[in-house]
Structure formats: structure tokens, C-alpha cells
Amino acid sequence: MxxxxxxxxxxxxxxxxxxxxxxxxxxxxxxxxxxxxxxxxxxxxxxxxxxxxxxxxxxxxxxxxxxxxxxxxxxxxxxxRKPGVEAAFAAVGNIVEHLLGDENGVRNLYESRLFFEKALVRQAALHACKQDIDDLRTALAHNEAAIDDSEAFYQSDMAFHGVLYRIPRNPIFPAVHSAYTSWLAPHWSRMPRSPERNAMNFRSHAEILERIIERDADGAEIALRRHLDTAWEYVRVTFPSSSTPGRDTRS
Amino acid sequence: MxxxxxxxxxxxxxxxxxxxxxxxxxxxxxxxxxxxxxxxxxxxxxxxxxxxxxxxxxxxxxxxxxxxxxxxxxxxxxxxRKPGVEAAFAAVGNIVEHLLGDENGVRNLYESRLFFEKALVRQAALHACKQDIDDLRTALAHNEAAIDDSEAFYQSDMAFHGVLYRIPRNPIFPAVHSAYTSWLAPHWSRMPRSPERNAMNFRSHAEILERIIERDADGAEIALRRHLDTAWEYVRVTFPSSSTPGRDTRS
DNA sequence: ATCTAAATATGGTCCGACCAAAATGGTCAG
DNA sequence: CTGACCATTTTGGTCGGACCATATTTAGAT
Missing domain, CATH: 1.10.10.10 (Winged helix-like DNA-binding domain superfamily/Winged helix DNA-binding domain)
Incomplete structure (x- = not known):
């Protein structure tokens, strides 16, 4: 029929x-x-x-x-409410939620984020102006200050990455960032946090910033990749079914 | 009140x-x-x-x-209709349309695309497998064959870029591609086409592919950048008010 | 069996009504 | 005059029934 x-x-x-x-x-x-x-x-x-x-x-x-x-x-x-880029991403929220149903969806989304941020740090390393560097420094400082407060650290962590998204001066990018964080948040928040992990992430951020300051695009990209890969590994062990990296966007 | x-x-x-x-x-x-x-x-x-x-x-x-x-x-x-990544992007279509109202919106979107594709060619240069290269070669051949037919060339042009989006093997990426093309299409289609331009674009694609085959990520990125920048320049002169304020609408 | 025409199912639109919460306006204590 | 408090009016949310035009199905004719 x-x-x-x-x-x-x-x-x-x-x-x-x-x-x-x-x-x-x-x-x-x-x-x-x-x-x-x-x-x-x-x-x-x-x-x-x-x-x-x-x-x-x-x-x-x-x-x-x-x-x-x-x-x-x-x-x-x-x-x-005049439409903004944010509104656009907000509109897809529901659908994305469904796509995130299977662990594979989360992985795809996370990997797209990795892909995106790799390009961001590269961009930052090559074109960040003094102000951008200062912003990153500030964010990093807030980062360090919040190591003992996991909730605050989570915020400052996002803020640090957020600076990266603002460097290209394209209003679309920060919207992408907030979309990523809001979509990935539910999965991220179920991950255990600890001052140790915070400290580790802080050091990752510090290294990324260092590379950026050195104008070392490749190095920055590698540092960022390591940073996010580690985070994903954490998610992977936290959630049972993931593994089987059929093929990935990592470099 | x-x-x-x-x-x-x-x-x-x-x-x-x-x-x-x-x-x-x-x-x-x-x-x-x-x-x-x-x-x-x-x-x-x-x-x-x-x-x-x-x-x-x-x-x-x-x-x-x-x-x-x-x-x-x-x-x-x-x-x-079970939700797919495509559905997600389709849902934002209306909003994006509004964002594209001002020329600035178009520029932002186009620049995000440039940003994205730069990362894509870099990825391709570093990790494309033989199959990917073959696909690019095929797309390029179709490209060349369609130089005299602007409509067909437009299709094959998109197809070539599309291959790039498929290389990371992340289902989100092709969706991003179709979103870009559908959103930018109205602005792109109003641009005059000609076999000369087609040939030029073909050569750009060829150079990008060359660099990818040579595993020259930086070179590929530069080639891609030049390719899209040129295209944008075309849009810029076609439409009166783009960046650089003070431009006059007279052509 | 195929095609056509009537019958029905179903989506699109309209009307009028009720309820509960929100917005409004006015009163009164401080 | 200010601000809390209450009565009234608006207004959004829901309901039920109704009509139309078109899809879909059914029945009838060829």
C-alpha cells in the first residue's frame, strides 16, 4: 500500500x-x-x-x-524582533536537537566545530590585531582566576573561545559560536568537571594564545586541535556509544 | 511607555x-x-x-x-519528513533572506563562505584521498566541458566546490554548501556570465586542484582565496553599494 | 479493465463565544 | 506625589460548529 x-x-x-x-x-x-x-x-x-x-x-x-x-x-x-543572525540559528535549534539524538550527530557537530575553530585560530594567528590579543589575554586571565570554580570556569572557557569567533569581525561568527555552545551544552554539562581539568584547559588555552602571539598558525591550530580532541575524548569515555571514527576531519 | x-x-x-x-x-x-x-x-x-x-x-x-x-x-x-541537516538549513532560509537585505549581509555571508572554504581546501590538501582527488578531477573536467554553456558551467562550478565540502566526510558540510549556494544564488545569478569568465574560473579551479594534489595547503588556500575574491569583486562592481562607502551607483 | 462522474474526506477559512491571564486605570494609604 | 491594591477592560488561547473548494475515493458507464 x-x-x-x-x-x-x-x-x-x-x-x-x-x-x-x-x-x-x-x-x-x-x-x-x-x-x-x-x-x-x-x-x-x-x-x-x-x-x-x-x-x-x-x-x-x-x-x-x-x-x-x-x-x-x-x-x-x-x-x-528584527531578524539577526542569532535568530536564524535559534530557529534551527529544534531540528538540531533531533539530529543530536544519536551520538553520531553530536560527533559530527563537534567535529564541525573543531574544523571551524581550527580555521579561527589560524586566522587569529595570522591577522589578530593588538586589541584581539589583549582580549584573549583578558579572557585567559579570567580563565585562570576561575580554575577553582567549575561553573565560572565553564563560562570563561566559552568566553575565551568566543573571542576567537569575534576576531574575524564577521557578525555571523559569534552567532555560530553561541549556536555551538547552546547545542553542545547539554552534552558538555553532563561531563564531570574538576579544578584539575580546568587547569588543564587553562593551559591549553594559554598555549593556543602563545602560538597566536608568535604568529604560528600551524602551531596554534595543532594546539587547538589537541585541546578540543582531549575534550572530546572526555565526552567519549563519559558516554558509552561513540568510538568508531570512520573518518574524520582532524588534521 | x-x-x-x-x-x-x-x-x-x-x-x-x-x-x-x-x-x-x-x-x-x-x-x-x-x-x-x-x-x-x-x-x-x-x-x-x-x-x-x-x-x-x-x-x-x-x-x-x-x-x-x-x-x-x-x-x-x-x-x-524525518529531519536532516538540510531541513535545518532550510528552516533558516527565510530569516537569512532578510539578513541578505543589505549588501553588508551578503558580504558577511560570502566572507564566511570564503573562510569556510579556505579551511576546506586546506583540509583537502592535507587529507584528500585518491578518491577525493579523482572526484575533483572529474568535476574539473565537467567544468571545462561546460565553459561555453554558462548555465551548465554554473552547475558544474557548484559541483566542484561541492566535492570540497564532501571531503571531510561530515554530513553537515554538504548541507552548509547547499545552504550557501541557495542563499547566495539570487545575488550570484544576477551577475553577467561569459565563456571568458567561465574559463577564468575553470583555471582557478584547476590551480586549486593542482595545489591540493601537491599537498600544498597554503598554496591551495591562496588559490581559493584569489578565486573567491575575484568572484566577489565581480559582484561588487555589478552591484552599486558594496563595502567601501562613497561608491556611486552610476556604472 | 479503463475511464469518467458522483460522493466523500479533508484542508482552508470564517464566525461567534468563553475563559483566564495580562494590561489598564483608578482608588486609597503612606 | 508615590506606590501598593483592586475593578475593569483587553487580549490571547481554546472551543465548537459551519461552509467552501479541492483531493481522494467510490461507483457507475463504456
């Missing part, structure tokens, strides 16, 4: 009634007619304005919500 | 009625109870099954649609 091999006809290109409203509000948001952070008009007003039923209006608002153009809390007025 | 100085109460952790349905169906999809490609139960059946009104059921389905778990065409039965 499930073998209807025929080609799906796919004839229709018509639109739902809500699409019109979506487009309209969308445009109002982008044009600034509906300023950022401002509440959307009441549903009943919208239904009058567009001459549609409330159901349609609600669907439109819901769609805008899913697209990240408005933020809707259970019983509150939807609030306009 | 917007100065309710108190902290947003955020009291409610309550959920909409649709959330229950969403979770349930979500789980059914993941567990395989609702197989991939199979139609969702009728709305009226669902409303009976969950004891909710149709509005709620519809909202749930709509949400699943926006999350990429089901594919809904205007007047057809929603179809289950």
Missing part, C-alpha cells in the same frame, strides 16, 4: 490567505513601520485591518514567530 | 495546548511510528485523538511544518 510509485503531481502554486498578512507584516517590520521591540497590533485589530478571520491572523503571527521575526510568549502580546 | 522597570516576571512555564500534540507527533516521527514520507492523520482524527479543537491541531501541524518535520503543501495532507 505505500508503494504509489507515481510522480507527485505538484500542480499548485497558490498561497494561503495568511501569506498575504505575513508578507505585509514582514515588510512593516523590515521597513521600520513596526519598530523593533514594539508589540504587534492586537489580533482583533489585525483581523479587521486585513479583513480576515482571527484564525488566519493567528496563523500568520505564528508563522512570523517561527521565522524569528516576532517573539511570542504564551499569553503575551507578540513582540517585534 | 516601555519602561516597566521591573524584571520581566517570566512567571509562566505553562505550555500551549498544541505543545502536547507537537511533542507527541514529534516523538512518533522520530520513533518511526509515523514513517518518513507517510501522510499525517487527518486533522479531524487528530483532534479526536487528542481531545483538542481543530485550531490547536492545526497550530501543532503548522509548527511541525515550520520546524521541518512535516512538509505541507497548500491543500494536501501534510507529509512526514
Amino acid at each position: 505505500p508503494e504509489t510509485t507515481t510522480v507527485p503531481p505538484e500542480p499548485h502554486g497558490d498561497e494561503r490567505a495568511s501569506d498575504r498578512i505575513i508578507r505585509h507584516i514582514e515588510q512593516q517590520i523590515l521597513s521600520g513601520t513596526l519598530p523593533d521591540r514594539s508589540p504587534l497590533p492586537a489580533e482583533r485589530d489585525l483581523m479587521e485591518q486585513f479583513g480576515s478571520s482571527r484564525a488566519v491572523v493567528r496563523e500568520a503571527i505564528s508563522a512570523l514567530g517561527h521565522r524569528g521575526l516576532v517573539e511570542q510568549r504564551p499569553r503575551f502580546r507578540p513582540v517585534v | 516601555p519602561e516597566t522597570t521591573t524584571v520581566p516576571p517570566e512567571p509562566h512555564g505553562d505550555e500551549r495546548a498544541s505543545d502536547r500534540i507537537i511533542r507527541h507527533i514529534e516523538q512518533q516521527i522520530l520513533s518511526g511510528t509515523l514513517p518518513d514520507r507517510s501522510p499525517l492523520p487527518a486533522e479531524r482524527d487528530l483532534m479526536e485523538q487528542f481531545g483538542s479543537s481543530r485550531a490547536v491541531v492545526r497550530e501543532a501541524i503548522s509548527a511541525l511544518g515550520h520546524r521541518g518535520l512535516v512538509e505541507q503543501r497548500p491543500r494536501f495532507r501534510p507529509v512526514v
Whole structure:
């Protein structure tokens, strides 16, 4: 019964009634007619304005919500939120969560992060300006100061990596970082922490920074790789099913 | 008016009625109870099954649609679609479209792509196996064969880069590639094409491949960088307002 | 058996209503 | 005047029923 091999006809290109409203509000948001952070008009007003039923209006608002153009809390007025890179990544959150279901998904994601950050430290080593170096130094200092407080260290750890993502001065990158951390956090947090591990990570960071300062791209990349590989190894032993590195992006 | 100085109460952790349905169906999809490609139960059946009104059921389905778990065409039965990495990127499509509104957004995205592909060619140079090289060679050949047909060349161009994304053997990467191409396509396609440009791009690809074969990571990276920089320059002169403010729209 | 036409199932839209929580406005103690 | 407190009005969330147009299925004709 499930073998209807025929080609799906796919004839229709018509639109739902809500699409019109979506487009309209969308445009109002982008044009600034509906300023950022401002509440959307009441549903009943919208239904009058567009001459549609409330159901349609609600669907439109819901769609805008899913697209990240408005933020809707259970019983509150939807609030306009101009789209940012962060919003984009937030929108995929749910799906990524599913992809992370199997350990393999986590591995893939983590490896993509490794891949990305390898390129970041290389970039940093080659092009970091004085300010960037200072930022890294500061982050590293906070790092060291938090060695005895695992929670604080976790924060400062992320912050250190975060600086790396900011160096290219591309707003997309920090968004990528926060996406990585938020997606990987659940798996990371189940990992045991200890001042010893913190100290170890601190030293890893220190070495990376050293290489960057020396403008040693290769060295920095290697240090970063070792840093993240070690961390992954920790995850691997913490979680049972992982291993079998069929093929990887490590260098 | 917007100065309710108190902290947003955020009291409610309550959920909409649709959330229950969403979770349930979500789980059914993941567990395989609702197989991939199979139609969702009728709305009226669902409303009976969950004891909710149709509005709620519809909202749930709509949400699943926006999350990429089901594919809904205007007047057809929603179809289950197990989430893949592609689905994730597809979900952000709308938002990214907005981000690309200003030329700056395009530039940021394009630069992130340059950043990513630099790392890719480096990876390729260091770790590409024979098969990978062969794939690149094949893609390059298709490239050359399509020099006189700009449309075909465009396809083979993407294909060549696509091979690069597949080399790390991480399913996330090809998804990133298709995301880049689909997002950048509208801007790219408005650029004039010509056999001359095609030939030029072909030569760029050839050089990149050469460097990869020579295991010259730095050389490959430089070649790739030059390749994409040139392409961007083309975009820059094609569109009036790009970086370097003060440019005049007259051409 | 194949194709066509009626019947039904189903999604899209609309209406009107109710409830509970949120926003609003006004009162009153300090 | 300020700020806590309460009554009222808005407003989002949910419900139920209804109608339409199109998909899908069924039955009938060829």
C-alpha cells in the first residue's frame, strides 16, 4: 500500500490567505513601520485591518514567530524582533536537537566545530590585531582566576573561545559560536568537571594564545586541535556509544 | 511607555495546548511510528485523538511544518519528513533572506563562505584521498566541458566546490554548501556570465586542484582565496553599494 | 479493465463565544 | 506625589460548529 510509485503531481502554486498578512507584516517590520521591540497590533485589530478571520491572523503571527521575526510568549502580546543572525540559528535549534539524538550527530557537530575553530585560530594567528590579543589575554586571565570554580570556569572557557569567533569581525561568527555552545551544552554539562581539568584547559588555552602571539598558525591550530580532541575524548569515555571514527576531519 | 522597570516576571512555564500534540507527533516521527514520507492523520482524527479543537491541531501541524518535520503543501495532507541537516538549513532560509537585505549581509555571508572554504581546501590538501582527488578531477573536467554553456558551467562550478565540502566526510558540510549556494544564488545569478569568465574560473579551479594534489595547503588556500575574491569583486562592481562607502551607483 | 462522474474526506477559512491571564486605570494609604 | 491594591477592560488561547473548494475515493458507464 505505500508503494504509489507515481510522480507527485505538484500542480499548485497558490498561497494561503495568511501569506498575504505575513508578507505585509514582514515588510512593516523590515521597513521600520513596526519598530523593533514594539508589540504587534492586537489580533482583533489585525483581523479587521486585513479583513480576515482571527484564525488566519493567528496563523500568520505564528508563522512570523517561527521565522524569528516576532517573539511570542504564551499569553503575551507578540513582540517585534528584527531578524539577526542569532535568530536564524535559534530557529534551527529544534531540528538540531533531533539530529543530536544519536551520538553520531553530536560527533559530527563537534567535529564541525573543531574544523571551524581550527580555521579561527589560524586566522587569529595570522591577522589578530593588538586589541584581539589583549582580549584573549583578558579572557585567559579570567580563565585562570576561575580554575577553582567549575561553573565560572565553564563560562570563561566559552568566553575565551568566543573571542576567537569575534576576531574575524564577521557578525555571523559569534552567532555560530553561541549556536555551538547552546547545542553542545547539554552534552558538555553532563561531563564531570574538576579544578584539575580546568587547569588543564587553562593551559591549553594559554598555549593556543602563545602560538597566536608568535604568529604560528600551524602551531596554534595543532594546539587547538589537541585541546578540543582531549575534550572530546572526555565526552567519549563519559558516554558509552561513540568510538568508531570512520573518518574524520582532524588534521 | 516601555519602561516597566521591573524584571520581566517570566512567571509562566505553562505550555500551549498544541505543545502536547507537537511533542507527541514529534516523538512518533522520530520513533518511526509515523514513517518518513507517510501522510499525517487527518486533522479531524487528530483532534479526536487528542481531545483538542481543530485550531490547536492545526497550530501543532503548522509548527511541525515550520520546524521541518512535516512538509505541507497548500491543500494536501501534510507529509512526514524525518529531519536532516538540510531541513535545518532550510528552516533558516527565510530569516537569512532578510539578513541578505543589505549588501553588508551578503558580504558577511560570502566572507564566511570564503573562510569556510579556505579551511576546506586546506583540509583537502592535507587529507584528500585518491578518491577525493579523482572526484575533483572529474568535476574539473565537467567544468571545462561546460565553459561555453554558462548555465551548465554554473552547475558544474557548484559541483566542484561541492566535492570540497564532501571531503571531510561530515554530513553537515554538504548541507552548509547547499545552504550557501541557495542563499547566495539570487545575488550570484544576477551577475553577467561569459565563456571568458567561465574559463577564468575553470583555471582557478584547476590551480586549486593542482595545489591540493601537491599537498600544498597554503598554496591551495591562496588559490581559493584569489578565486573567491575575484568572484566577489565581480559582484561588487555589478552591484552599486558594496563595502567601501562613497561608491556611486552610476556604472 | 479503463475511464469518467458522483460522493466523500479533508484542508482552508470564517464566525461567534468563553475563559483566564495580562494590561489598564483608578482608588486609597503612606 | 508615590506606590501598593483592586475593578475593569483587553487580549490571547481554546472551543465548537459551519461552509467552501479541492483531493481522494467510490461507483457507475463504456
